[in-house]
Amino acid sequence: MSALPATAASVAPWIAEQTRALLAQRGHAWLLAGPSGLGQYELALALVRAWLCERATAQGACGACGSCHAIEVRAHADLCVLMPETVMLALNWPLSEKAQDELDNKKRKPSKEIRVEAMRDAVEFSQRTSARGRGKAVLVFPAERMNVYTANALLKTLEEPAGDVKFVLATDAAHQLLPTIRSRCLGHTMVWPQHDEALHWLQQGQGVSATQALVLLRAAGGRPNDALRMLPVCDSWRQLPQAVRWGDVSVFKNWMPAQVVDALHKICHDQLAVKAGSVPRFFASSDLVAGGTWASLTAWAKALSASMRTVEHPFNPGLLQEALVSQAQIALNSKP
Numbered sequence: 001m002s003a004l005p006a007t008a009a010s011v012a013p014w015i016a017e018q019t020r021a022l023l024a025q026r027g028h029a030w031l032l033a034g035p036s037g038l039g040q041y042e043l044a045l046a047l048v049r050a051w052l053c054e055r056a057t058a059q060g061a062c063g064a065c066g067s068c069h070a071i072e073v074r075a076h077a078d079l080c081v082l083m084p085e086t087v088m089l090a091l092n093w094p095l096s097e098k099a100q101d102e103l104d105n106k107k108r109k110p111s112k113e114i115r116v117e118a119m120r121d122a123v124e125f126s127q128r129t130s131a132r133g134r135g136k137a138v139l140v141f142p143a144e145r146m147n148v149y150t151a152n153a154l155l156k157t158l159e160e161p162a163g164d165v166k167f168v169l170a171t172d173a174a175h176q177l178l179p180t181i182r183s184r185c186l187g188h189t190m191v192w193p194q195h196d197e198a199l200h201w202l203q204q205g206q207g208v209s210a211t212q213a214l215v216l217l218r219a220a221g222g223r224p225n226d227a228l229r230m231l232p233v234c235d236s237w238r239q240l241p242q243a244v245r246w247g248d249v250s251v252f253k254n255w256m257p258a259q260v261v262d263a264l265h266k267i268c269h270d271q272l273a274v275k276a277g278s279v280p281r282f283f284a285s286s287d288l289v290a291g292g293t294w295a296s297l298t299a300w301a302k303a304l305s306a307s308m309r310t311v312e313h314p315f316n317p318g319l320l321q322e323a324l325v326s327q328a329q330i331a332l333n334s335k336p
């Protein structure tokens with residue numbers, strides 16, 4: 001039980017505030033939407049914890065009862081978590097026995113979409129009676145990873161909820177959801193935390209140093225959960241523009257292609273911002289490089305947007321990185 005207070009304490013104040021606001025309203029299906037990194041998953045989890053808690057208050061779950069503990073150890077009979085397997089594994093949720101078996105025997109790779117089989121289990125779950133007698137909850141995250149079949153199966157369940165089941169869908173791409181799914185849910189737009197509040201949370205709640213917190217929050221464009229995810233690249237972040245300018249591919253060692261494109265996008269954005277006379281968003285002005293013409297930087301931005309679409313499936317990640325860096329090098333060194 002020792003892990004419980006730590007978890008409760010690490011819930012960010014702006015998530016706690018939104019939890020209170022949502023609990024004060026009636027709704028059996030919520031759709032939490034907004035840009036990534038604002039804590040959609042954390043808020044969804046806080047909601048289901050409160051719904052199922054034996055001693056919930058207007059503030060949320062108690063953090064200490066049998067139900068809260070069961071969620072803590074990922075074994076609550078009345079909670080169904082619907083996620084792509086890659087996300088389940090990353091967030092420490094157990095897969096179904098069958099799915100785990102298939103992965104253990106290398107029959108297939110973990111899915112990046114919410115699988116039809118998992119949705120079938122969820123539909124069956126929603127028709128069962130509650131094991132603990134406090135109703136049931138289904139958490140779907142990221143909801144945009146449903147394909148048209150799984151989305152339609154969920155839609156049926158949302159339209160005719162059998163018994164006492166509540167839903168929370170969390171997404172950073174609400175526009176990719178079926179309109180019928182969106183219209184079946186109460187919508188909530190994620191609230192951006194104040195800059196100082198987010199800095200304080202990164203330092204006090206997550207044990208990040210003051211200097212790192214500043215770099216990370218800037219690197220993540222003010223999104224605290226994204227900032228935390230960027231901790232492993234914090235030390236090299238400020239050197240990126242210079243390194244890329246010199247064509248140094250090694251700064252991206254062990255980065256995923258999508259992370260590289262994201263970082264280059266941010267460099268490009270800030271170089272353009274400074275050129276236009278405004279303030280950079282992701283880097284400190286002193287980290288940026290002096291060069292780059294307007295034309296070459298805008299051409300680079302366009303090329304990066306195009307790579308964004310193919311980056312999930314590069315045929316050769318190493319070659320792709322080299323190509324991306326050399327593209328950046330040309331733009332940053334261009335002279336009028």
Ligand SMILES: [Zn+2]
Nearest residue numbers: 053062065068
């Ligand atoms: Zn509780």
